[in-house]
Amino acid sequence: MNGQIESIVGRYVHVDIGGELHRIYFEENGAGIPLVCLHTAGSDGRQWRHLLADAEFAKHFRIIAFDMPWHGKSNPPASWNGDEYQLTTARYTATIRAFCKAMKLDKPVVMGCSIGGRIVLNLAIDHAAEFRALIGLEAADFQQPWYDTTWLNRPDVHGGEVCAALVSGLVAPQSPKATRDETLWAYKQGGPGVFKGDLYFYRVDGDLRGKVETIDTSICPLYLLTGEYDFSCTPEDTRRTAASIPGACVTVMEKLGHFPMSENPAQFRRYIAPVLAEIAKAQAPAKQGVHA
């Protein structure tokens, strides 16, 4: 409708990460249980705009999506001297915890996709008591690499084109063209070397094999949802990971790929609504839950 203004609001918060203030952009909507959403490698918080705008979810959740430093509207920190950007497990974990602390969120739910799904597992390993529930989309303790990341940042290859072309195959063929194209557009807009730097965490530093066994889902519930068309983090990768985590809930999502929330929001809603309803119900047993 012409003139419609969405209920999503975007602002900046100054966050102390590792002793340096970062100007972090975030968007939010709703009220209630804080739900922090983490974007995929090389993209930004726009991936969550459909979830953010969901009026039903917003009745029960304060839905927040922030851009990681170097991504979207969160610039690199002032101290950056141009060195190669590399995301590490420690840095990623510190950034999420610092954001939640700066925003004064009370035991938020964190939902992350891809690298966001992987770091959710690390939050469950080391910081479970800080969170109300954790949701990993396209998450596993490890995945087999399927391309050489040096192609992502070199002067004789267009970074935006190659990043988008590589991940285009991770979108399910059933996803609508408009949302598929929008998902890929973010990859065409990323800063040079940022997608590659994120994958340093994914490929090199963030191998959680042998560590996820320590996750205690009685402290913090863990939900893992993976799209059937994701050949990067396959349903088998997620099932294998969950097999060593007692109490982890696994869902394989049909007709979805690696970017469920942005590539096909309506199909994703069918799967995430029951999860959010369960979390809301557990936190407010006397109140009415979310209706999917």
Next chain:
Amino acid sequence: MTQASDSSAIIQTFSKIPALLDATPALVTRGRFLDCDCRLGPIDQPFFVSIRAGRIVEFTATPALMRSWRFSYRATPKAWHEYWQPMPKAGFHDLLALTKRGEAVVEGELHPFMTHLQYFKDLLALPRLHASQVAA
């Protein structure tokens, strides 16, 4: 369908790709800076393909001896059959999904392939998008 007839069908479908490309000007435009000789097709019998300014100017299954090429992308007949389905199965829906599962191999000097990755994905998916014309 026997393996031999399956391979024959794959080769027949491949032979229609140049005409399908000519009928897809947006894809030709996407490849307008691409000049490349490569091998594309079935794993045992790839076509030699010459591309100039995004158009296929030569497409042959029986090249001259000692023909040079920069890269090749070859896949099993099963992989091509599945890749060209109107709604391909998970794991058979992308060129790099096929390489990851061992149904395809990409070899050689990959620069032209990577600089034009979406072009080659879309080029080799043309039979999927034009299934009725391919069957005709």
